[in-house]
Amino acid sequence: MPLSVTSDRNSNAASRPDGAGVSYWFRCIGCQAVTATAAQDFRCAQCGNLLEINLASCTTTGVNSGALKKSWRERRSSNHPLDLSGVWRYRELLPVPVSKEHIITLREGNTPVYELPRCARRTGLPRLFAKHQGMNPTGSFKDAGMTVAASFAKEAGYRWVACASTGNTSASMAAYAARAGMRSLVLVPEGKISWSKLSQALDYGALTCQLRTDFDGCLRLLQELVRRAPVYQLNSINPFRLEGQKTLALELLEQFDWAPPDHIIVPGGNLGNSSAIGKALQEMLDIGLIPRLPKLSVIQAEGANALVRTVREAGGERLVQVQAETRATAIRIGNPASWEKAVRVVRATGGAVDDVSEIAIAQAKAEIGAEGIGCEPASAVTLAGLKKLVHQGFVKPDETVVLVLTGNLLKDPDFTMEFHRGELFAGENHPAGSDSLTPLRHPPVVLDATLEALIGTLEQTEKIG
Numbered sequence: 001m002p003l004s005v006t007s008d009r010n011s012n013a014a015s016r017p018d019g020a021g022v023s024y025w026f027r028c029i030g031c032q033a034v035t036a037t038a039a040q041d042f043r044c045a046q047c048g049n050l051l052e053i054n055l056a057s058c059t060t061t062g063v064n065s066g067a068l069k070k071s072w073r074e075r076r077s078s079n080h081p082l083d084l085s086g087v088w089r090y091r092e093l094l095p096v097p098v099s100k101e102h103i104i105t106l107r108e109g110n111t112p113v114y115e116l117p118r119c120a121r122r123t124g125l126p127r128l129f130a131k132h133q134g135m136n137p138t139g140s141f142k143d144a145g146m147t148v149a150a151s152f153a154k155e156a157g158y159r160w161v162a163c164a165s166t167g168n169t170s171a172s173m174a175a176y177a178a179r180a181g182m183r184s185l186v187l188v189p190e191g192k193i194s195w196s197k198l199s200q201a202l203d204y205g206a207l208t209c210q211l212r213t214d215f216d217g218c219l220r221l222l223q224e225l226v227r228r229a230p231v232y233q234l235n236s237i238n239p240f241r242l243e244g245q246k247t248l249a250l251e252l253l254e255q256f257d258w259a260p261p262d263h264i265i266v267p268g269g270n271l272g273n274s275s276a277i278g279k280a281l282q283e284m285l286d287i288g289l290i291p292r293l294p295k296l297s298v299i300q301a302e303g304a305n306a307l308v309r310t311v312r313e314a315g316g317e318r319l320v321q322v323q324a325e326t327r328a329t330a331i332r333i334g335n336p337a338s339w340e341k342a343v344r345v346v347r348a349t350g351g352a353v354d355d356v357s358e359i360a361i362a363q364a365k366a367e368i369g370a371e372g373i374g375c376e377p378a379s380a381v382t383l384a385g386l387k388k389l390v391h392q393g394f395v396k397p398d399e400t401v402v403l404v405l406t407g408n409l410l411k412d413p414d415f416t417m418e419f420h421r422g423e424l425f426a427g428e429n430h431p432a433g434s435d436s437l438t439p440l441r442h443p444p445v446v447l448d449a450t451l452e453a454l455i456g457t458l459e460q461t462e463k464i465g
């Protein structure tokens with residue numbers, strides 16, 4: 001692979017030979033400069049800030065929202081490969097590659113909304129819902145964005161795609177690259193991502209580099225690499241990723257028959273997902289798909305709370321970086337790239353930002369597991385955050401709330417095993433103590449293989465309740 005800067009291949013598709021799809025352009029979120037093409041680092045050539053994609057379909061007047069809803073609903077009974085994808089089904093609100101042959105899909109999206117009755121009761125709400133993005137093909141919400149961005153990499157003719165990751169992006173990228181016949185380069189912080197995520201990248205054939213740094217260090221290096229080498233970057237700095245991730249909100253609203261919930265709560269790491277969901281909500285309002293905006297709140301781990309501190313200490317005007325530390329390794333990020341986008345969507349929707357303790361995360365994760373659903377630790381910050389927001393009176397008891405569960409329970413089995421064995425916080429001094437977790441623990445029991453031992457254990461368990 002020659003180490004030279006390639007020409008700009010991230011150009012838009014303003015005019016299409018087949019007249020299908022939508023046209024779009026890039027807009028800088030800082031200086032508002034508009035361009036038809038983006039450099040490989042997806043930063044504004046004028047001021048260096050991030051780009052977002054603007055779609056003609058969301059800015060022209062006269063969108064027939066009723067016809068869109070009808071056509072999206074009808075596609076649910078179609079067997080066309082694009083209609084089977086819970087992302088491409090909404091293609092009128094996405095940038096679409098000129099040639100549909102370049103679209104790489106694993107039938108992402110199509111994720112369920114579950115009710116969480118026991119979590120609702122514990123939280124003091126009559127009803128509580130979870131949109132489970134962990135039910136995507138590689139087990140996280142990343143697939144919804146990856147199908148779009150990887151398709152554009154394919155169309156632009158890249159041989160290599162790359163990302164820095166806390167694990168889920170790399171698993172997703174490696175899968176989509178493999179499907180497309182592209183090579184993938186993964187940069188992950190050594191010792192700080194779960195084995196199951198790492199093993200996915202290996203199995204999908206990525207060149208996986210465990211770097212002696214944290215996620216922020218990996219991302220810094222990747223940004224340098226893409227300026228030097230013809231490697232297409234698939235982090236959420238890439239605005240095509242966020243376009244795909246918008247469909248989480250489109251699908252959710254469709255599942256609610258377009259009656260907006262009062263509140264959507266999402267975990268915050270690099271802050272791409274909250275930005276994408278916020279953009280989707282705003283676009284849905286602009287074109288008349290929904291009558292009002294739900295509040296969008298972002299929850300972080302206390303040890304990785306850059307957005308929370310940015311809002312609290314700097315009024316959302318400048319980023320307050322932190323040295324991130326949390327067992328919810330997916331969101332162990334101290335220098336989030338999309339902080340400005342996230343501040344804007346939280347403000348525009350009237351949501352909140354807050355942070356939660358390690359104990360609260362572990363407790364919330366076990367409570368979601370006890371519903372027969374489960375999620376990875378980073379997703380559980382949403383329930384822990386909701387409890388805080390209800391306690392503060394920010395979420396009222398009669399509100400409809402949706403938690404976005406971003407990753408599957410199986411993504412971090414070590415966390416789950418340590419939790420149930422009582423080893424998770426062993427030797428650590430937590431102010432709130434971890435005693436509150438004991439009733440939620442279900443450690444495995446080792447027994448002699450006799451009926452007597454088995455019945456004795458059943459009776460013992462029944463007694464405890």
Ligand code: F0G
Binds near residue numbers: 379
């Ligand atoms: N939840 C999970 C399970 C994640 O993997 C991530 C991010 C987030 C929440 C936060 O989302 O970054 O859009 O604010 N994971 C990235 C990765 C950073 O590399 O897999 P965000």
